[in-house]
Amino acid sequence: MNVPVMTRGPLNMVGKQTDELVTDLVAASNVSKSFGDFTALGPLDIKIKRGEFVSILGPSGCGKSTFMLMVAGLLAPTVGTITVGNMLLTKPLTDVGIVFQDHLLLEFRTAMSNVMLQQEIRGLNRPATQQRAKELFDKLGLRGAEDRYPRQLSGGMQQRVSIARALVHDPSVLLMDEPFGALDAISRTQIRHDLEMLWMETGKSVLFITHSIEEAIGLSDRILVMSNSPGRVVKEIVVDLPRPRPAYLGHYPEFSAYADDIYKTFEELGIYHFK
Ligand code: ADP
Ligand code: MG
Secondary structure (H helix, E strand, O other): OOOOOOOOOOOOOOOOOOOOOOOOOEEEEEEEEEEEEEEEEEEEEEEEOOOEEEEEOOOOOOHHHHHHHHOOOOOOOOOOEEOOEEEEEEOOOOOOEEOOOOOOOOOOOOOOHOOOOOHHHHHOOOHHHHHOOOOOOOOHHOOOOOOOOOHHHHHHHHHHHHHHHOOOOOOEEEEEEEOOOOOOOOHHHHHHHHHHHHHHOOOOEEEEEEEHHHHHHHOOOOOEEEOOEEEOOOEEEEEOOOOOOOOOOHHOHHHHHHHHHHHHHHHOOOOOOOO
16 A cells, blocks of 8 residues: 655644554544543544545534544543544644634734734744735635734634634644534625635645534535434535535535435434424
């Protein structure tokens, strides 16, 4: 097998080097997490290829956020292992950008200086990072917002700044935990499209957590549908729709087929009770 081995760059993750060759950028193997006697999720086997956009779609409390924190190396699995590149995660991952539902911007820093926090913390080259931040501001529709404070921005704009902050150091992995959950439907549609365009350009591996069926179909190469707690992957759906996908997905007959499939799975799991 001729598989490229990931090299360990200056910003790469910390942890133990594994000997295996890897084709997947992220690989969670037999992962479970318990808090005391309570099993929150698993066992899970989840892989994400380099450049792939994978969504985890599941009901509240099934362990989505817990799983994401484990991929970030911020929480250790109780059982199983997670590798990123060829590194077994034993410490927080650094080659990563994270976007949460809450923007988590510092109120006393402007939009640009929130993004440049990455440069300060990571000790990156300042002019190069500034240049990259400017490009991200342009691509994310943030031009003119550089000197504004978070409270002067709409919810959608705040999330755009969070996305810029998550990408300015050019990480291999982007983790997003219900990033558009608090936005109105109209802003959500626009930001979904803009994220898709940005992803198509940058080719990041994305783990996107959502409970929106439409968002998952609109964005993903692959959707992993999770059961109720303790969350396990009950269905994998490869979304074979052209990109960029339209705002109104009903445009595609295939969209309804994917959505039907997911609703049916949720009904079978007892998540929905339709009469
Ligand atoms: P989701 O993101 O899918 O809504 P979470 O990953 O936040 O779910 O939580 C999964 C389950 O694990 C929930 O029942 C939650 O209460 C529990 N849980 C999460 N973190 C902790 C923790 N630190 N200690 C105890 N229980 C936790
Ligand atoms: Mg959550």
